[in-house]
Amino acid sequence: MLNRRTLLAATAASGLAACGRSGPPPDLLRVATTGLPDSLDPARGEFAAAALVYKQIHAGLTEYAPDGSVGPGLAEDWSVDGSGLVWTFRLRERLMWSDGHPLTAEDVAWSARRIVDPTQSFAVLGDFYAVTNARAIHAGEMAPDRLGVTALDDRTVEFRLETPLGLLPTLMREFYPFPRHVIERVGLDWVRPEHIVTAGAYTVTAESQISLDLTRNPNHYAAGTVSIPAIRIDGVREDATRMRLFRAGDYDLADRPPANQIDYWRERLGTQFQSFDAPILRYLKINHARAPLDDVRVRRLLSRAIDRPFLAREFYADTAAPTELVIPGSVITDSEPAPQAGGMSRPLEIRTTTGEGERLAVAIADDWARFGIETELLVSYPTDLYQAVDAGDFDIAIASFNRGLKSDPFFMLDPFAPGGFAANFNWDDPTFAELMAAARRQNDPSARAQLYLAAMDRIHEDMAIIPLLHERAHWLVGPRVGGTRNDIQPMLWRDLELADA
Structure with missing residues (x-):
């Protein structure tokens, strides 16, 4: 992926290319994302970045x-x-x-x-x-x-x-x-550009450590509706670098501006800065196996002491919605008293990563300090944080997930169900598990929705996690790109258009 060490080379190459042409290739959509897939094989890819690319080629x-x-x-x-x-x-x-x-x-x-x-x-x-x-x-x-x-x-x-x-x-x-006809011939090498065969709107023609080149698949069942002939995807890890390259005209589409620069980019880019409702939850993961966090009264006190509107205003320029619930748009129907001041038996450790998570952790620790709750911050690399949580070596962790285009309530709750990817905080609630199982079995959408609400209520009643914010997804969309909608992220590139394609 592009980082500080490759930024100068990338910028220089971009400048040289600009000197030799009057504008970007007319038939190429240029995309900058936070990363590239670890594998183009959906049976083996594990990085979140893979899901976006899979939508284009499979x-x-x-x-x-x-x-x-x-x-x-x-x-x-x-x-x-x-x-x-x-x-x-x-x-x-x-x-x-x-x-x-x-x-x-x-x-x-x-x-x-x-x-x-x-x-x-x-x-x-x-x-x-x-x-x-x-x-x-x-x-x-x-x-x-x-x-x-x-x-x-x-x-x-x-x-x-x-x-x-x-x-x-x-x-x-x-x-x-x-x-099958390719995999049985070349095995796991089927995803190499010289072998890859796909059924999606695009297929892969070139791959490197920092980029993927896609070309429209003429045999896709809806090829006649796919207007953009080619796409280049660059993995640009650093948010600020990605945004600067977009503003310089090197990209037509870029995701995730730095959270602490939302106002800055929104003001300077105007309509090119676009925000979308998204199934993104920012929350505190609580280790239920550690005292005093095994006491629901303590978890409720911690939740009530957090100034969520401050977090939304100061760190997300009010583009995130403060929440105490998992499903976006849900409303709390119960009424709890304000938390009572009082110390804990020991300082609580908050694990997080640098950047956005660390800033949130500092603000939350300050909120808790007003109620006599001492904290210790432990900032580490993401892999170290994940390993600590999986091993149960944590009190509280700043956590989040982004479900992309998966807006059904199922995808917000399922991570916390038995076997879910976020169910690693020692919470075992048979009622929640049965409600989720019943929702899975239910074919009627309205009945399924009621089961999801009941399951969400169980998370809230037991304060299994502490929801903080429903974030919005932000994309930078260049003037050449058409076909975007106000209500859905531009993640389905087969539906987009290029002004000069």
Whole structure:
């Protein structure tokens, strides 16, 4: 990724290039992101940066509709039987991989077997465990060919479940079939530019440590609606560097301006600075296995003592919404008394990383000090923080997650459910677990929404975590880029346009 050591070289190269041309390539969208995928293989990629690139080069059975909801993808329609245990997906006619090879239901079934095969996949299966035998296969106790996924014919694939999963079509937006005919020939090298074959709107033509080059896939099922011919993605790790290069005209699209410079960039860039409602939660992770944090009264006191409007105003220029709840837009219906001043039996340790997290930790420690609560700040690298939390070696940690375009309440609550990626703080609540399990089984959206609200109430009642803010997503969008919407982040580049493309 680009950092301080490569900034001068990148800026110099940009300046030389500018001297030799009158403007950017007319058919190229230039994107700067915080990082690049650790792998282009969805079965092996683990970095959050991978999800954004996967949306461009891979295709799911279902897709993100332009408004972020669930729409047809490789499958044109789907249905579930009366038991809720058998889902049938009907593929579009004449689907092809980017190399022109037919894409069939058997490719989908083979891909499902690969994603649960522990010798082939690093994927976190989550709700894919609902598929018959998936858990046993992933544990190495059963052969992958015993998975409950079958190609009924060239265009029809059936998923058999052990428990109902009403959200299956939503989850299928990020289940990406693999090109079996390539993987069986070259193995894990299938993601190298000289071998890679994809089904998404774009495919990869070049890769380096700091960039990816994408080209429009002429065999994509909706290729006629994809207007941008080529995309270059640069991984620019430092927020300030990324923003300066955008302002210099080196990029058409860039994500995440520095949180402490939102007002600065918003004022100088005007309409090129765009903010979006997003499923981003900033919260305090509490270790329930450590006294005095194992006492819900202590956790409530800590929560009530935090001045959330100050955090939103001072650190996010009021673009983040103060919250005590997990799901955006939710309202607290109970009434709690103001916290009572009083010391703890020992100082509380707050673990965080440098930058934004450290600034928040200092402000929160100051709030708590007013109520006689002593704190110690421990600032470390992200990997050290994650390892400490996973090992249970923490009191309180500044935490956050960004669910991208996944706006369904499920994706805000599921990280805290048993087995969730954020469920590493020694909280065990059977009622919450059962409510989440019931929501998964529910096919009716309104009934499922009520279960989610009840599950969220359990988090709040027990103060399992301490929510702080619902942040907004910020993107810098250059004047050449069209096709963006006011209500959804520009993460689906197949829907964008270039003024001179």
